[in-house]
Amino acid sequence: MSTEIEDGATETVKRRYDRIAPIYDRVVQTAERGRFKSWRSLLWNKAEGKEILEVGAGTGLNFLYADAINHNLTAIDLSDGMLRYARQRMAKAQIKVELLQMDVQNLHFQDDSFDSVIGSFLFCSVSHPLTGLKEVKRVCKPGGKVVLLEHGLSENRVIGALMNAADPIVAWVTGAEHINRKIEEGVVESGLRLENITKLDRTGIFKLLEARKI
Numbered sequence: 622m623s624t625e626i627e628d629g630a631t632e633t634v635k636r637r638y639d640r641i642a643p644i645y646d647r648v649v650q651t652a653e654r655g656r657f658k659s660w661r662s663l664l665w666n667k668a669e670g671k672e673i674l675e676v677g678a679g680t681g682l683n684f685l686y687a688d689a690i691n692h693n694l695t696a697i698d699l700s701d702g703m704l705r706y707a708r709q710r711m712a713k714a715q716i717k718v719e720l721l722q723m724d725v726q727n728l729h730f731q732d733d734s735f736d737s738v739i740g741s742f743l744f745c746s747v748s749h750p751l752t753g754l755k756e757v758k759r760v761c762k763p764g765g766k767v768v769l770l771e772h773g774l775s776e777n778r779v780i781g782a783l784m785n786a787a788d789p790i791v792a793w794v795t796g797a798e799h800i801n802r803k804i805e806e807g808v809v810e811s812g813l814r815l816e817n818i819t820k821l822d823r824t825g826i827f828k829l830l831e832a833r834k835i
């Protein structure tokens with residue numbers, strides 16, 4: 622299924638990820654060997670139910686931690702380039718994931734389709750994060766869980782001020798990435814009930830957000 626990309630900003634994000642897809646895994650590999658590994662398994666451990674949607678799956682790094690036997694997995698991403706690598710990873714890991722190219726801001730699923738919706742390091746680059754979070758809420762079943770591993774504005778005043786100052790430059794250079802978002806505020810604004818925030822590092826930049834559709 623192909624997605625209609627309705628705004629130029631999202632088109633720019635897509636082009637950026639199509640371009641960096643061949644080197645993405647190499648860029649993140651040091652972090653993957655370290656803390657990201659345990660954070661990704663934590664993300665899966667918090668998911669509930671059988672029908673799981675992963676939004677912004679990228680090259681499928683989370684698939685390595687998925688329980689594909691007890692879950693029906695669907696994963697979407699905006700970038701065909703990133704999905705090509707996700708497809709290879711899925712084949713190598715011999716797990717079954719329904720992979721679809723789709724914009725999280727315009728999901729082609731019925732309301733109340735999934736027991737859990739998960740995602741990692743996604744909402745820093747979604748052009749209209751609140752629209753995406755409202756879509757996540759829409760496709761989640763009532764009582765279902767939303768689990769997001771995200772980075773955002775540091776809670777440390779000095780680091781936070783530096784991040785705010787650097788954000789326009791980072792966004793301009795990358796064409797996609799924002800380093801000063803407060804994703805937890807978007808989660809609340811979307812109408813999901815934010816149930817838990819696990820701070821994953823001392824600066825308060827990395828967080829695991831657990832929310833529920835009520």
Ligand SMILES: C[S@@+](CC[C@H](N)C(=O)[O-])C[C@H]1O[C@@H](n2cnc3c(N)ncnc32)[C@H](O)[C@@H]1O
Pocket residue numbers: 631634635638676677678679680681682683697698699700703723724725726740741742743746747748753
């Ligand atoms: C930093 S990467 C993270 C990929 C993966 N979740 C991970 O943890 O490695 C961000 C991903 O979000 C995807 N993305 C950005 N905007 C999106 C959107 N509007 N809809 C769906 N995916 C999007 C990008 O294509 C990219 O694969």
